[in-house]
Amino acid sequence: MPVPPTAAARSSVTPTPTLAAPPARPAPRAHRRTDAPPAGAAVEKKAVEKKGEQAAGDVVRWAVFCCVLVPVVLVVYGTSLAGAAGAALGLVSVTAACRLLLRRSERGLRAETPHGGHRR
Numbered sequence: 001m002p003v004p005p006t007a008a009a010r011s012s013v014t015p016t017p018t019l020a021a022p023p024a025r026p027a028p029r030a031h032r033r034t035d036a037p038p039a040g041a042a043v044e045k046k047a048v049e050k051k052g053e054q055a056a057g058d059v060v061r062w063a064v065f066c067c068v069l070v071p072v073v074l075v076v077y078g079t080s081l082a083g084a085a086g087a088a089l090g091l092v093s094v095t096a097a098c099r100l101l102l103r104r105s106e107r108g109l110r111a112e113t114p115h116g117g118h119r120r
Contacts, residue, residue: 056102063095 070091071084079087 056106059102060095060099063091063098067091067095 067088071088074084074087075081
């Protein structure tokens with residue numbers, strides 16, 4: 001019994017591969033700022049400390065926002081006021097404890113730096 005012809009055999013056009021390799025890109029070149037301070041400069045260290053303090057403040061602000069938002073969402077979705085108040089109280093206590101620990105660790109880091117704290 002003869003084999004039926006395939007679509008590729010009937011067509012005069014040769015099929016092209018569907019997944020072609022992307023063209024090769026040249027490697028990225030490293031750019032170096034000439035106006036940047038040296039790597040170990042005190043200015044850079046202070047900027048990093050300031051950025052860390054801002055990040056800690058952002059975390060605390062988001063936590064306070066969640067302490068307000070979660071009970072409102074719970075009440076909207078049918079939880080009792082007592083249940084939402086309990087959740088709010090729990091969130092506030094956890095947020096306060098985390099804030100206390102965060103501030104304490106910041107003070108400890110400042111004390112470890114040579115010019116940041118009172119201890120040497």
